[in-house]
Amino acid sequence: MKIILSPVDQQQGGSPLPLYRPGPAATPGASPDQPFVKGGRTAAPGAMPQVEARLGLSDRFGSWLARCNIGRFSHVVDAGLYALGEAGADSPVLVTANYKMSFDRLRSALAGRACWLLVLDTKGINVWCAAGKGTFSTLELYDRLTHSRLAEVVAHRQLIVPQLGAPGIDGLALKKHSGFEVIWGPVRARDLPAFLDNNCVATPAMRCKDFPLAERLALVPVEVSQAAGKALLLIGIFMLLSGLGGEGAFWPAVREMGVFAAWAVAAGVIGGTVLTAALLPWLPGRAFSLKGMWAGIFSFLSLVAGHGLVAPQHMISGLEAGAWLLMSTAISSWLGMNFTGSSTYTSRSGVRFEMRRAIPLQAGAFAAGLLCWLAARFWL
Amino acid sequence: MAPERPFRYIDGVVSLELDQERCIGCGICLQVCPHAVFELADDKARIVHRDHCMECSACARNCPVQALRVEAGEGCVRAIINEMLGRDCDCC
Incomplete structure (x- = not known):
């Protein structure tokens, strides 16, 4: 039949x-x-x-x-x-x-x-x-x-x-x-x-399909594990670059800027996954890339406030901090935008709409942050 | 009345269209919509919360007279990127 x-x-x-x-x-x-x-x-x-x-x-x-x-x-x-x-x-x-x-x-x-x-x-x-x-x-x-x-x-x-x-x-x-x-x-x-x-x-x-806190949090481990591979690769690259720059031997040079880089990447990942999911209704903006951006800024500023605890021997310069503000926020905004796929109320037209606008900004912010960071490590 | 929707995505982007001339007021769209987008008034369906639509296409697929149209698809960044790259999406 x-x-x-x-x-x-x-x-x-x-x-x-x-x-x-x-x-x-x-x-x-x-x-x-x-x-x-x-x-x-x-x-x-x-x-x-x-x-x-x-x-x-x-x-x-x-x-x-x-x-x-x-x-x-x-x-x-x-x-x-x-x-x-x-x-x-x-x-x-x-x-x-x-x-x-x-x-x-x-x-x-x-x-x-x-x-x-x-x-x-x-x-x-x-x-x-x-x-x-x-x-x-x-x-x-x-x-x-x-x-x-x-x-x-x-x-x-x-x-x-x-x-x-x-x-x-x-x-x-x-x-x-x-x-x-x-x-x-x-x-x-x-x-x-x-x-x-x-x-x-x-x-x-x-x-009606809602999206309560418990359901959003249940999704976080999968979001984190999907982001973890690329985040670890990024951390590895920054550690290597940090080791190659500076004046001393490789490993002390890694510790100078590499440890903070690892924390800053983690701050971006936490912002775009844990914080975006947990704070979804309260983060400003409708677009998930905006929500992820605010979560990233919050996450990175928390890291700066507590950085004495995580990397006490390293004084971060203004340029390095600015570089990571851009890159952490870009990572968080990107991952936040990816959370649309797990959410219960985003439309395809809306996701296309925000991707067209957000991806160039995310890429631009990351590239600008990377240039600042390379300048801080190799030329200044 | 349907309960107040706690979340709303970007306004003014949704492709949902309802042809009221064709609508026979069967109410299936009200049953299958997960975001209470429709209401029934004077034996016709009506879009009352367009910006709550997530383009899942449940209404269009089940409309007996094809009065509904929507550009269907998953609202998912990975799915859209994979589609642009011509790959199958295995994200969810």
């Missing part, structure tokens, strides 16, 4: 019908890589893997590692249909992504309930990002429910799809081709019990 794509699908998809390649399918019974499967649940087409709502230690540890950017892209579950608790022919079907954190959030929100969980193969990406990228899609949902023989498992014809999956899923096209009606679930999994008890009607608050 062929799915006729809506005009929006045709606008956005490259080839209209991607080849369907089933990945590893979920199977009943625990396997070494799916230890959270506790057994099998009998259904018309055969036994379905069964999971429980309670998260085990290894589930929590896995989430924690993913939050630290360790094995984040292999933190996955097999796609397919899972029974949560004693799911039967009348139990609701909830659709999710095969990022394990998404799957775990969903099942742990449904403690004490019997449901079917239909996991789409999104290559280990969460629902919202996968919907934006086109892997959490109408076609994948259609293929997965056909492959799982969902029509034989349940007597009803309704799917609860997370609202944030809507950028990828055309509910009316799915209904037309599969007979399953899409009911848009709440944004947050934790609202599901209230949603289900309310006859699957969401309140306006359940429909």
Whole structure:
């Protein structure tokens, strides 16, 4: 059977019908890589893997590692249909992504309930990002429910799809081709019990995506780890240049300006990641590059105020301090702008708008700062 | 009424367009929008908070009469840079 794509699908998809390649399918019974499967649940087409709502230690540890950017892209579950608790022919079907954190959030929100969980193969990406990228899609949902023989498992014809999956899923096209009606679930999994008890009607608050402090801070370790590699390279370069300049031997010369350089780069990274995320609503400006800039200035001035503690033997000159004010702020502004990708409310047009204006300024500030620093190290 | 939105990005840049002539007032856009951009008045959808739109395209994809248009895409610096360089984005 062929799915006729809506005009929006045709606008956005490259080839209209991607080849369907089933990945590893979920199977009943625990396997070494799916230890959270506790057994099998009998259904018309055969036994379905069964999971429980309670998260085990290894589930929590896995989430924690993913939050630290360790094995984040292999933190996955097999796609397919899972029974949560004693799911039967009348139990609701909830659709999710095969990022394990998404799957775990969903099942742990449904403690004490019997449901079917239909996991789409999104290559280990969460629902919202996968919907934006086109892997959490109408076609994948259609293929997965056909492959799982969902029509034989349940007597009803309704799917609860997370609202944030809507950028990828055309509910009316799915209904037309599969007979399953899409009911848009709440944004947050934790609202599901209230949603289900309310006859699957969401309140306006359940429909809105916010961005509270705890969610912003949870993103910080990944932001820092993504910035860390380039920051360490930059620190290495400044240490080397510091060692090559000056009048004494290499290592004493490294200590003269290199130690402070390391701290100043770190101040830029902290400004653009930790401070931008934590202080997002209070930093001036709408553009993230501006927010990052203010966070960077604050971060660097804090370093200058406390520099006696971090590099007591080194007196920073005005030129060196000015150089690092420019470079730290540029780093922080750049990283702050990168936080748009993790935020929940930035538009593509807006990001393009600020990139066009901010990148030349960030590059200019960094280049000017670098010239000042080289002048301070080699010519003055 | 939808709750007050705590965050708002740059004003006046969003590409969202609603053709009210075509709109049949089904209200799906109100359901799928994560930032309460729309409201329903006189059996038609209406854009009330354009600057809250993040161009996720949930509304356009699910509009049964194609009354909505938006230049969709992720609001993400890495995604835009990778796209300019012709690479796949693996950032999130």
